[in-house]
Amino acid sequence: MSKRIDVNDLNVYYGNFLAVEGVNINIEPKSVTAFIGPSGCGKSTFLRTLNRMHEVLPGARVEGEVLLDGENLYGQGVDPVTVRSQIGMVFQRPNPFPTMSIRDNVLAGVKLNNKRMSKSDADALVEKSLTGANLWNEVKDRLDKPGSGLSGGQQQRLCIARAIAVKPEVILMDEPCSALDPISTLAIEDLIEELKNEYTVVIVTHNMQQAARVSDKTAFFNIAGTGKPGKLIEYNETGLIFSNPQEKATEDYVSGRFG
Amino acid sequence: MSNTLTEGGAKGRAGDKVFSGLTLFAGCLILVVLFAVAAFLILQAMPTFAADPAKITGGEGFWVYIWPIVIGTLIAAVIALLIATPVGIGVALFISHFAPRKMAQGLGYVVDLLAAIPSVVYGAWGIAVLAPALVPVYGWLAENAGWIPIFQGPASQTGKTMLTAGIVLSVMILPIITSLSREIFLQTPKLHEEAALAMGATRWEMIRMAVFPFARAGVISAVMLGLGRALGETMAVALVLSSGALIPSLIKSGNQTIAAEIALNFPEAFGLRLSELIAAGLILFVITLAVNMIARWIISRHKEFSGAN
Secondary structure, eight states, X not given: OOOOEEEEEEEEEETTEEEEEEEEEEEOTTOEEEEEOSTTSSHHHHHHHTTTOGGGSTTEEEEEEEEETTEETTSTTOXXXXXXXXXXXXXXXXXXXXXXXXXXXXXXHHHHHXXXXXXXXXXXXXXXXXXXXXXXXXXXXXXXXXXXXXXXXXXXXXHHHHHHHTOOSEEEEESTTTTSOHHHHHHHHHHHHHHTTTSEEEEEOSOHHHHHHHOSEEEEEEESSTTSOEEEXXXXXXXXXXXXXXXXXXXXXXXXSOO | OOOHHHHHHHHHHHHHHHHHHHHHHHHHHHHHHHHHHHHHHHHHHHHHHHSOGGGSTTSSOHHHHHHHHHHHHHHHHHHHHHHHHHHHHHHHHIIIIISOHHHHHHHHHHHHHHHHSOHHHHHHHXXXXXXXXXXXXXXXXXXXXXXXXXXXXXXXXXXXXXXXXXXXXXXXXXXXXXXXXXXXXXXSOHHHHHHHHHTTOOHHHHIIIIIHHHHHHHHHHHHHHHHHHHHHOOHHHHHHOOXXXXXXXXXXXXXXXXXXXXXXHGGGOOHHHHXXXXXXHXXXXXXXXXXXXXXXXXXXXXXXXXXOO
């Protein structure tokens, strides 16, 4: 249920513009890895290459390898649709489907892969996923109401429920709390702690305290200047990144000297 | 010393008042025009409803006279919608989500050009090109599918039939449906499209999950606008259709629509006949109004799930 990710010499492009250069990183299964760095350093861009969502934008492409338990996501004949069904994603702003009920939102991904499902199986999966996202008790009486009627934090947890309903190998989170209030943020962070037991979690965050709170390992990305490609500067145990960084830039960033 | 708080506001408020006055005027103008048209139709149509049934065209009263052409109007509009809706939505989707950017732009212009062609030109094209071209098709249909009432033979030898008129109408309403649908499809939030894609949806699944639900209300409005035009379109039907009594077959001469009936007979009409035609116009007005209200109702029924909240 959880796989490791190894990235070898990955370059990420928007058209001819090199956005992220030469990333090498190994992400352990059943761990939380945080990507931190200043705005525009390419951490979100890099995250989106891990489930081939990057190439959705016109002209966007990558060079290099992303191995999911040894299998190259960018290998010949690999269907991005299959990749995305195994690597779930949670976005910056909560995006439940507004026309679907809470229940249908949870089942949306499952219905893609497996059209026929008995009602009792579906009910069980809805309950399990919503429980897994710490949302069940809040919504169990209104599963047929639209997902857009929930609060921002609840919507984000609904999106997480939707992502885990398909039993992915990896869950990517792109600043999942940046649109949420502190209480909802806390709920999501608690949830990330629990998700770690079953999934490989990769989270991009602007909030260094958040990275320190939730992650096992932290990767610091930086950019030399506007128009220059973003690079992975340092990747280590979270404790070491914040207490004893090896690079000057990392130290400057985590101690609040810039960014 | 003057009070800066009271002084500064007055100027801004004057502009506000002028603007709100203008918008109020514009809003009222619509109502006045609508009321004036309705009043004209009702007043002028009155004599028809009051008249001796024997004096009405056909000799059996207004309703016997009007219902075949009401049905004819609806048939023409339904044929047009049945053809134009799937094609229009398909073209719009192709432009918004499938075509390469450059091609999409070109195609968009071409579709908009279709809307710029005057309806009399469509009518002329219908008689000169489409109708003759369809004659063999109608012959084949009459021979092989003649047991279906709508394809009952013998087929028209000129091709000037209801089906031809419906096809011409569908080409005329295609640009309305296409360009409005395209605009709506393009407005689908990227957020929802990406949500679907990130779950492992294919392009088509993404369109069904994110684009169609979002665009639903807009597409219904687009189709209804197209229907409005199909119902009221005069020139093309008047030119293309060789009209007659109401018959089920769509490939024989016959049938008539309200708009064409009015256009063909109005120049020579006077007295009670004039009033009859205006009454027919009133009926068309009521039908169009009903269509629009039904569309509104369909849209509002799903308000809770529209994403507006």
